[in-house]
Amino acid sequence: MSELNGAQSLIRTLVDAGVEVCFANPGTSEMHFVAALDTVPEMRGVLALFEGVVTGAADGYARIADKPAATLLHLGPGLGNGLANLHNARRAHTPIVNVVGDHATYHKQYDAPLESDIEAVAGSLEGWVRRSEHTKDVGADAAAAVAASQDAPGRVATLILPADASWGEGGETCAPIPPRVAQAVDATTVKDVAEVFGAGEPVALLIGGSACREEGLRAASRIAAATGAKVFVETFPARLERGAGLPAIERLGYLAEQVTYQLDGIKHVVVAGAKAPVSFFAYPGKPSDLVPDGAQVHTLAAVGQDITRALTEVADLVAADTEPVLAQASRPALPSGPLTPQNWVDVIGALLPENAIIADEANTSGLLLPTATAGAPRHDILTLTGGAIGYGMPVATGAAVAAPDRPVLNLQSDGSALYTISALWTQARENLNVTTVLLNNRAYAILRMELQRVGAASGGPKANELLDLSRPDMDFVKIAEGMGVPATRATTAEELAEQLQRAFAEPGPHLIDAVVPPLL
Template structure:
C-alpha cells in the first residue's frame, strides 16, 4: 500500500469521507488512490477558494471535518481567503496540500514555495509527512486536532514521493480533545452580577448559537431581565419558529453602540467583545460602551453550552425561555428592494432550510422578516473575506442532502467564486442562489463616508461600480449548467423563488434591485 492509499483509508476510518479538491501533478497518486477507497467521495471544484469554502460549509453543518486537496503553495494561496473565514468560524477541516518530492526541492522549480509558512497563517495544527510510514499516523493526528474543541484547520503537507512510496499502512483513529470545563466560581460570579439589579446583556457565539445554548441563554435572559444578543457573524445560528429569539449585533459601530447603550455588564459566552470592523477617524475601535464591564463566562474552547446550562440552573430555576412563534410576513408586491426580498424569504422559506448569507449590504435587514419562518439555519461571513457564499452553500448542500440551501449573494462577491455553480450542477445540489444585483460594490460607498474620503469623479467611481458591461448572472449560470431567471419586481421574485425552492437541483435568481 502506498502513502496516498493509507492516507485516504485513515481519513475515511476517522470520519473524513468527503474531499473537496482541485488537484495537480503532485497529487495524482492521491487521485488514483480514490479508486481503492470507494467510501471517500471526491468533489471537484474549479478553483481552490471554492474547495476550501465548501469544506467550511460542510464542517459547519456536520461538525465533522472534510478533506481539501490542494496543489502546492499556489493552490493553497488561492484557497487562503476561505480558510481565513473557516478559521474564524472554528470549522473542523483537514487540508491535504501536495508538495514536490523531497529530493526535487533543492532545484527550486517554478511552483516551489514555502507551504509551511502559508499554511501556518490559518492552521491550528500542521505537519509535513516525511515518509510513507508516517503519513497515516499524521493523518489520524490531523483529524483529532481538527475535531478538538472548538474545531479548527489541521493541515497535512504531502510530498509527492511520500504519496507514491510503498510500505504504508492505515492508522487507527485517535480521540479528539473535548471542551474545557468552566470553573464553578466563574459561573457563580456571573450569576451574582446578573442578579445584581444592574443592566446586563448576554452575548453568545460559537456553540452557544445552537438550540441547546440558545435555550439556556434564553432562560437566563428571561429570569434576569437581561438583553440577549448574538455575535455579528455566527458560524451557524439556529433560528426560527419554536426556538428562542436572539438579536444579532449589527455590523455598523454606531448601531452596536445604540443596542448596548445603558448596559453595565456584558457577559460574553463563546463570543468576543464587539469591535469595529476597521479603524475610522475619530471613532473608538472597541464598541463596548464606556462604563460597561466585560465578563467572559466561556471562550470558544470551553464547555460553552455546559456553562450556560449551569448558569441557567443558578439564575433561572424552573424558568423556560421565550420562544419565537410562527409568523410569516405578507407576500410583497411592487418594486424589488432588499426589504421586498426579505419579506418573500420570510413568507416562503421552507422548513429546515440552510441560509448562507453573503448579501453584505442587501441582507442587513433580513433577520427581521425571517425570524418567524419555520426553523432553519443561518450561516454568515465569519471572517469578512468575500467570495464565501457560493462555496459555503455548496459544502452545506453536500453535508445536508434533503434540505434546501438558500444562498444570499451580492453581485460583486459572487464573481469571486462563481465557478461554484459548476460544482453545484455537477453534483446536482439543492441550492437556490439569490444574487442581489445593485451593480456596485455598495458597501464601499458607505465605507467612503466612514473614513472621510470622497469618490465623486469618474476615476474613483470606476472602482466601485459594476457596469460597462452589466453582469448577466442568468447567462453565467446557464454556461455552468444551472438554470437561471431574472426578477425585476417583487411579484416576479416571489414566483421565481417559490418555484426554485421546490424543484430539485441548483437555481440562480438574478434579483435586479430597485436602487434609490
C-alpha cells in the first residue's frame, strides 16, 4: 500500500498531468485536499471568496495557458455558485478539472444539511462527470478527468470526491492519459468547400474556436483576399488574437440587425469551428436563424476538428499565392473632454500595451472598441462566450495567473461587475497585473435596449426601475479599496489616460471607475 492518502494521490496526479494551479474555495469536506497541498510543492493554490470567481478564473487561466487548471469546490452548493462561469467555459470549450468535495460515502445516507444532487448539477454542463468512490481509484480518476477536459475541443470535467476517498490511505498516482486530439477534416470536405469559394457566388466564411489564433486567421484572410469572400469571426470567441501584424477580421454582430447587414447578399455560409449564425435571443416576429434566405451552409470543420489545418488546406487550394491582409500599426489620437461611449475606447486604443490580454465584459459600452484597437500592438481578447454575466473579473484574474508577465486589462461594465466582485480581493492577494476599467453607466443599459427590441410595452416606471442602477450610485473606488485594490475615478478622457498609464506602469491590480454615460 502506498503512503499517500487519496487527496495526495489526486494532487500528485494532477501535477504530473500538467495541472499546476488550483483555484479554491474549500469547506470542511475538502480539508484533506487543502492539507495535501503542502505535500505537493508544484501545485499552487489560489484562494477566492466565491465559487464564481474560482470557476471564472479557471476559465481565464486555461484560455491563456492552453491547459487546464483545477478548481476546488464545496459540495453541491459550491458547484452551483460556480455554475454560471462553468457555463461560459463550456461554451468556450475550455478545459477545466473541477474537484467537488462531497460527504463521505457512508455519510450520504443521513441526508445531512449540505447533501444535494451534485451529479444533476454537474451533468447540466454536458461535460465529463465521475464520482471517485474508492481511495485507490482517485489517482486514475484524476488522470481520466484531466484527459477528458482536454479531449478536443476541450470541456469541463467534474470529479466528485467523497471525503473518505480523500482522507483514506492507499492512494495511487496515475500517469497522464493522452487526450483525444482534434481530428483532421477529410480531403473531400476540404475540396468541396474550396469549390464553394471558387464558384463565383457570394460567400461568407465564419471561423471560430481554435481558428481565432494567428495561423487560422492568416488562412482565413488569404481565402478572403483571393476569393473575395467575406470573413467573420464568431460573435463571442473564447480567445481572439488581434492587433498590428495580424489579420483584422470583423466579428459577427451581437444584434440580429447587424448580422443581417453583414450577411446581406450572401449565398453560401462556410462555417469552420463555429455554428451557423443564430440570434442570441428570440424576438417576436423576427427570425432566430440568421442565415440569409436561400443561402446554403457548408461545414468545413466542426469545433472538435482541426479547424486551422482545414482552413490552411482550403487556402492552399484557393489562395496558393495570396498573402493575408495584416493590420498596420495604428493608434487613435488621445481624445480629450468628458468621457463618452465614443471616446473612452480611443483611450484604450491609444495606450494598450504590447502583448496585453483584454478580458472584455464591456457589453454595450464596448460596441466601438474593435475599431479603436485594431491597429494597437498585438493582444488577445477574451469574450463572454456563454452570455452568463459576471465573467470578466474572474477571467481576468485567471489570465493574469497564467501569464504573470503580460498586462491584463479587464473592461468591465457595472451591471455585470457585482456578480463576482470579490475577484478584486484575489487580484490583490496574488498581486496580479490586472487593470480594471469599470464602465460605470449606472444602468443595465443592454436591458434598456432589449426592452425595446423585444417589443415589450416600454417605459413603465416599475420596468425602468428594474433596469436602473443609479439608486444608489455605486462607488467602485470604495468597493475596490475595500478589497485591497488601489482605485481612482475618471470622468474625462485625460483622467482615464493618465490613470491608465499609471496603472499599467505599476505592478499589481488597479481599478479605474470610469463614469461613462450609456450609449443608448
